[in-house]
Amino acid sequence: MPIGRDNYEDFAERYTRIAADKLHNAYYNLPALEGMMDSVDNRAVFDAGCGPGFLTRRLIDGGATVTACDATPQFVEICRERCPDAYRIFEHNLEEPLRFAEDESFDLIVSSLVLNYIEDWRPLFREFARVLKVGGSFIASVDHPQGTFLRLRDRRGRPPHYFETERFSEAWTGFGEPSPVITSYRRSLEETLNPICEAGLKIDMLREPRPIAEAKAKDPQIYKRLMELPDFLCMKASKPNRV
Numbered sequence: 001m002p003i004g005r006d007n008y009e010d011f012a013e014r015y016t017r018i019a020a021d022k023l024h025n026a027y028y029n030l031p032a033l034e035g036m037m038d039s040v041d042n043r044a045v046f047d048a049g050c051g052p053g054f055l056t057r058r059l060i061d062g063g064a065t066v067t068a069c070d071a072t073p074q075f076v077e078i079c080r081e082r083c084p085d086a087y088r089i090f091e092h093n094l095e096e097p098l099r100f101a102e103d104e105s106f107d108l109i110v111s112s113l114v115l116n117y118i119e120d121w122r123p124l125f126r127e128f129a130r131v132l133k134v135g136g137s138f139i140a141s142v143d144h145p146q147g148t149f150l151r152l153r154d155r156r157g158r159p160p161h162y163f164e165t166e167r168f169s170e171a172w173t174g175f176g177e178p179s180p181v182i183t184s185y186r187r188s189l190e191e192t193l194n195p196i197c198e199a200g201l202k203i204d205m206l207r208e209p210r211p212i213a214e215a216k217a218k219d220p221q222i223y224k225r226l227m228e229l230p231d232f233l234c235m236k237a238s239k240p241n242r243v
Helices: 003-008 012-019 023-035 054-061 073-082 122-131 145-156 189-198 220-228
Strands: 044-048 065-070 088-091 106-112 132-143 166-171 181-186 202-207 232-238
Touching (some): 003 181, 012 023, 023 106, 023 232, 044 054, 054 065, 054 073, 054 106, 065 073, 073 088, 106 122, 122 132, 189 202, 189 232
Parallel strands (some): 044 106, 106 132
Antiparallel strands (some): 202 232
16 A cells, blocks of 8 residues: 555545644645746646645646546545546556656646655656656655754654665644654655656756745744744756657
C-alpha cells in the first residue's frame, strides 16, 4: 500500500475538516504555491496528489482544466465533491507510471506536499518530464531538508545521517486526539533537486516560504517560528526542450 494512503485512509475526513483553515495549509503552503504560478486560465493542469482538493479548487476557479489524482480513495471522493467541475479526478499511486497521460499533455504540474511520501523520485520525474509540454512548468512543495533534519535531531537528541534518504514517522499535533502518526521520507537537498535536473527539467525558482501576514493573528508562536526557520521548500521547474 502507498505510504500516503496508509497515512490518510483513516484520517482523510478529519484532515479535510481541520486543514482547511490550519495555518500551515491556508496561510503558508497554498499561498506560497499560488505565488509561484503564472495565470492558469485555459491551461491543462495535473494536480499530482490532490488530497481533498484544496489546491484543485483554486486551480479550477482560476480557469484551469484540471486532471487530479490521489492514492487515497477517501480523498478522491472528497475532491470530487469539492470539484465536480474538474476534468477528471481518480485514484492513482504516483509510484506507478502515468499511463493515463499522453506525452506533452499538461501545461502545468502541481504537487502539494505529496513527494514526501515517495522514496525514489527519479521514475516519477521522468514521467513528469514526459507528460509536460515544452515550456510547461512543474511546481511543488516538500518538507524542507534542513528543517526536517533539525526537527528530528532535536526530537531524538542525536542527529540523523543527513545524506541518507530516511523513512520516519511522527505524530502530528493540532488535529485532535488521537494524534495521527504520519510516515514520510526525509532527504538531503541534493536528493531533493537532482532528480528534477536528471529528468531534463530546469529549476527556475526555489522559495523558502514565509507565512502570510494573516497567520500572525492565527497563531503568533507558529508565525514567529516560520518567519525564522522554514518547514517547507517550494520549487518551480520548466521543460526547456524535448527530453
